Amino acid sequence: MITPGSTTTAKVREDWVASFEVEKIRKDFPILSEKVHGTSLVYFDNAATSQKPQVVIDTVQRYLSTYNSNIHRGVHGLSERATEAFEQSRKKVQRFINAAQAREVIFVRGTTEAINLVAQSYGRTHIGAGDEIVISAMEHHSNIVPWQILCEQTGAVLRVVPINDAGELLIDEYEKLLTSRTRLVSVVHVSNALGTINPVHEIIRLAHRQGVPVLVDGAQATPHLRVDVREMDCDFYAFSGHKLFGPTGIGVLYGKDELLEAMPPYQGGGDMIKSVTFEKTLYNDLPYKFEAGTPHIAGVIGLGAAVDYLNGIGLERITLYEHGLLEYATEALSAITGLRIIGTAREKASLISFVLDGVHAHDVGTILDHDGVAIRAGHHCTMPLMQRFGVPATARASLAFYNTKEEIDVLVGAIHKAIEMFG
Amino acid sequence: MSDLRELYQQVILDHNKKPRNFMKPEGADRTAEGYNPLCGDVVTVYLQLEDDVIRKIGFQGSGCAISKAAASMMTDSVKGKTTDEAQALFEKFHALVTGDGTSDPNDLGKLAVFSGVREFPVRVKCATLAWHTMRAALEGKGETVSTE
Numbered sequence: 001m002i003t004p005g006s007t008t009t010a011k012v013r014e015d016w017v018a019s020f021e022v023e024k025i026r027k028d029f030p031i032l033s034e035k036v037h038g039t040s041l042v043y044f045d046n047a048a049t050s051q052k053p054q055v056v057i058d059t060v061q062r063y064l065s066t067y068n069s070n071i072h073r074g075v076h077g078l079s080e081r082a083t084e085a086f087e088q089s090r091k092k093v094q095r096f097i098n099a100a101q102a103r104e105v106i107f108v109r110g111t112t113e114a115i116n117l118v119a120q121s122y123g124r125t126h127i128g129a130g131d132e133i134v135i136s137a138m139e140h141h142s143n144i145v146p147w148q149i150l151c152e153q154t155g156a157v158l159r160v161v162p163i164n165d166a167g168e169l170l171i172d173e174y175e176k177l178l179t180s181r182t183r184l185v186s187v188v189h190v191s192n193a194l195g196t197i198n199p200v201h202e203i204i205r206l207a208h209r210q211g212v213p214v215l216v217d218g219a220q221a222t223p224h225l226r227v228d229v230r231e232m233d234c235d236f237y238a239f240s241g242h243k244l245f246g247p248t249g250i251g252v253l254y255g256k257d258e259l260l261e262a263m264p265p266y267q268g269g270g271d272m273i274k275s276v277t278f279e280k281t282l283y284n285d286l287p288y289k290f291e292a293g294t295p296h297i298a299g300v301i302g303l304g305a306a307v308d309y310l311n312g313i314g315l316e317r318i319t320l321y322e323h324g325l326l327e328y329a330t331e332a333l334s335a336i337t338g339l340r341i342i343g344t345a346r347e348k349a350s351l352i353s354f355v356l357d358g359v360h361a362h363d364v365g366t367i368l369d370h371d372g373v374a375i376r377a378g379h380h381c382t383m384p385l386m387q388r389f390g391v392p393a394t395a396r397a398s399l400a401f402y403n404t405k406e407e408i409d410v411l412v413g414a415i416h417k418a419i420e421m422f423g
Numbered sequence: 424m425s426d427l428r429e430l431y432q433q434v435i436l437d438h439n440k441k442p443r444n445f446m447k448p449e450g451a452d453r454t455a456e457g458y459n460p461l462c463g464d465v466v467t468v469y470l471q472l473e474d475d476v477i478r479k480i481g482f483q484g485s486g487c488a489i490s491k492a493a494a495s496m497m498t499d500s501v502k503g504k505t506t507d508e509a510q511a512l513f514e515k516f517h518a519l520v521t522g523d524g525t526s527d528p529n530d531l532g533k534l535a536v537f538s539g540v541r542e543f544p545v546r547v548k549c550a551t552l553a554w555h556t557m558r559a560a561l562e563g564k565g566e567t568v569s570t571e
Binding site: 095322358359360361362366367370377378379383386393394421 | 430431439440460461463464465485486487488489491518543546549
């Protein structure tokens, strides 16, 4: 969906949708022609991890087979090439999220590590006993547990913004939770279990009014929406490479320069130092201060290729195309008797969680798999959220821009089989 | 569809819909909880032992068809058995669902309907959760059993 204030005209948007050549795009992803149980794969588990375009696979392979070496230290040619490719990727990511400087882009293992880094490095120096950290009721465990650990360490208190039955954050309640004790807000941009797109601009504006910094968990947003950290004015933004059509084991923490600069290192080791003696160690500058040890070089270079690939298609076009898929799938699934969609926010990414009367999500998953349809069944690492909706688990179909309406038809057919079997 | 039908046999679907002994029996003095963190399935098994024989057994909880039917049929099949007999039956059942070849389905009576599980390795934990929990209740450890 197009954000308010977008300058694109209706005509331009129509042209984008019309020119979206999904069949051509699908050819970029070799796995999409795989068979599962003898039938064509319908991959609807993109929120768990996305598939990789050939260009990402080739880029990683080229690094490993032609210039594999360590970075930032070798005097030899291979190391220079690897360092150059690694730092180019950082610049690609910087432009991708519109960060002001490349040094604000810290490479980490994934969203989880990014949040833990902020909790431990920023949290332990700025948050103390009686201080409050605000999160929402729709957070992934990775944006709950790091704060609980910090609370145990410091005596701080975790406050949770409630949501309504549609799965939308209650902004008035949020505002009430922002007090003189609030030290940090950490919220998800797009919910992995509901698909809700949170009003992060408003969340950040309200927090900043009180001088409170905001971390945004962007793991599920970056594959679907154009993210502009400066326009959003978030203080930290975390996301994962593998959900963004890049490799696993690599992710990004964006942080505003002045915040990162003042934060102590998260881990100690090589690459994060300027000089070491047994008496005193001088830490390196940003971003290296937070990148101890040899990083996932292949992952970083692969992520750079994924970012290039996405720019080639255009996030705005992806958003529009996926919105069409979401509308089609929502209508088709809503028409199934006994099916209830969990998460009906007005602003949603292309993800549908549902429960089926009399059929447990796991059984739905097994039966769908038989028709080649890969979905996720379970609590999606959001156990408090499942409790909020009074369901032990949901089945979740999460769509990417390489998915099609025909695949949604296969999903619907498979759901009918599950109903028939359990009827 | 054929191996799906093999997994979801009619008996399993029936027990899922109408689980037997789905309650806390009066006088139950041993309890254990089982939990599958992977999917959130939970089961509580209650039983009463008398001279080493399981006199009463029941369960409560929520889970998929496989885990619910397995719990229901487990309670039916161990009722009236000694603790050793119940343990031995679990071992045979475990061998059946993991397909290690040492179990003769004929020894298992009605429980043989779970033989289709061996084709679905991720569902083995669903089929064995209530059994692990029953064993924990027998051993009286009083702690939550986890499949992980």
